[in-house]
Amino acid sequence: xxxxxxxxxxxxxxxxxxxxxxxxxxxxxxxxxxxxxxxxxxxxxxxxxxxxxxxxxxxxxxxxxxxxxxxxxxxxxxxxxxxxxxxxxxxxxxxxxxxxxxxxxxxxxxxxxxxxxxxxxxxxxxxxxxxxxxxxxxxxxxxxxxxxxxxxxxxxxxxxxxxxxxxxxxxxxxxxxxxxxxxxxxxxxxxxxxxxxxxxxxxxxxxxxxxxxxxxxxxxxxxxxxxxxxxxxxxxxxxxxxxxxxxxxxxxxxxxxxxxxxxxxxxxxxxxxxxxxxxxxxxxxxxxxxxxxxxxxxxx
Numbered sequence: 021x022x023x024x025x026x027x028x029x030x031x032x033x034x035x036x037x038x039x040x041x042x043x044x045x046x047x048x049x050x051x052x053x054x055x056x057x058x059x060x061x062x063x064x065x066x067x068x069x070x071x072x073x074x075x076x077x078x079x080x081x082x083x084x085x086x087x088x089x090x091x092x093x094x095x096x097x098x099x100x101x102x103x104x105x106x107x108x109x110x111x112x113x114x115x116x117x118x119x120x121x122x123x124x125x126x127x128x129x130x131x132x133x134x135x136x137x138x139x140x141x142x143x144x145x146x147x148x149x150x151x152x153x154x155x156x157x158x159x160x161x162x163x164x165x166x167x168x169x170x171x172x173x174x175x176x177x178x179x180x181x182x183x184x185x186x187x188x189x190x191x192x193x194x195x196x197x198x199x200x201x202x203x204x205x206x207x208x209x210x211x212x213x214x215x216x217x218x219x220x221x222x223x224x225x226x227x228x229x230x231x232x233x234x235x236x237x238x239x240x241x242x243x244x245x246x247x248x249x250x251x252x253x254x255x256x257x258x259x260x261x262x263x264x265x266x267x268x269x270x271x272x273x274x275x276x277x278x279x280x281x282x283x284x285x286x287x288x289x290x291x292x293x294x295x296x297x298x299x300x301x302x303x304x305x306x307x308x309x310x311x312x313x314x315x316x317x318x319x320x
Contacts, residue, residue, distance in 0.1 A: 031190060031248060032074045035197055039066050046208065063204060069300065073196070077189055082127060084189055088180045089123040091301060095172035098298040102284045103164055110148050111165040114141065119173040126180035134174075134181070141169045171305045178308035185315060186250035191260075194248040195311060198238055198264035199303040203272060206234035222277050235265040256318065263311045268303035275302035 043063040076087045096115050100106040118141040125134035145165045149158040179195075182188045206226055213229035242261030246252040249260065275298070 039070050043067050085127060085180050092119045092172055092176050095298050095301045096168045099168045099172055102282050105164060108161055111161050114144055115165050115169050118169050122173055122177045138170055138174055142166050175305045175309050178312040181312055190248040195264055195307055198242055199268035199307055201241055202234050202238040202265045202268055205237050206230050209233050219273055222273055238265045259314050264307055267307035267310050271303045271306040
């Protein structure tokens with residue numbers, strides 16, 4: 021794996037060509053309306069981040085696993101910052117330790133233990149109030165720690181489990197490209213395909229029609245990129261495209277709801293263009309586990 025692999029090199033060049041090509045198109049359209057401004061901001065962030073991502077995933081194993089683990093830990097950190105409990109470092113460190121545990125389970129192929137980790141994390145979190153000899157707001161702290169671990173740990177780290185699939189790293193890149201493409205096209209087309217808003221209180225930009233158009237375009241892209249899958253038959257790329265489109269949409273909306281409730285838009289490391297790193301990850305928190313179990317069923 022890496023740039024010596026012709027498939028990986030070809031994939032890198034194709035994806036970067038798509039990003040830079042679509043970026044050039046949206047750049048010239050960015051002054052037409054606010055929706056193209058948002059789309060350009062997101063694409064601009066990937067013009068910066070995508071080359072770094074391909075460089076990171078080119079590291080020999082277990083390099084990609086380490087990269088995913090660091091992403092998960094950073095995502096959990098941002099989550100705690102959004103909800104104002106990053107200073108509760110006993111809970112934060114408990115979550116970090118659980119994420120490292122998930123990485124070890126993925127590395128050694130301990131799927132049963134991986135799926136038991138949420139209960140283990142809950143048990144350890146419940147011991148923290150006893151260790152601190154404190155009871156104030158502990159229900160809230162324990163609940164949020166478990167929520168952070170489920171979303172940014174257990175759920176997101178299913179990407180690490182995908183590494184053991186045939187062409188696992190390519191499948192991860194496939195999902196990342198599809199989820200980002202679906203989000204960008206949804207924002208860019210919402211100006212032209214107006215109509216009922218799906219969730220106006222959470223995200224007033226997305227419309228029903230723009231969402232349907234973005235899903236259809238994502239399915240088209242999934243078909244065109246099917247060579248990254250271990251099997252290019254209809255059911256594989258169609259299932260992947262639907263999971264990436266719908267799972268990415270609901271992951272993004274769920275995290276947007278939490279941000280709006282907390283009154284925080286961006287935290288931590290800012291990605292050039294739009295938003296923080298967590299906004300690049302949140303679309304995968306539903307996509308990763310759903311895709312994993314769908315594909316596990318196909319390959320069984």
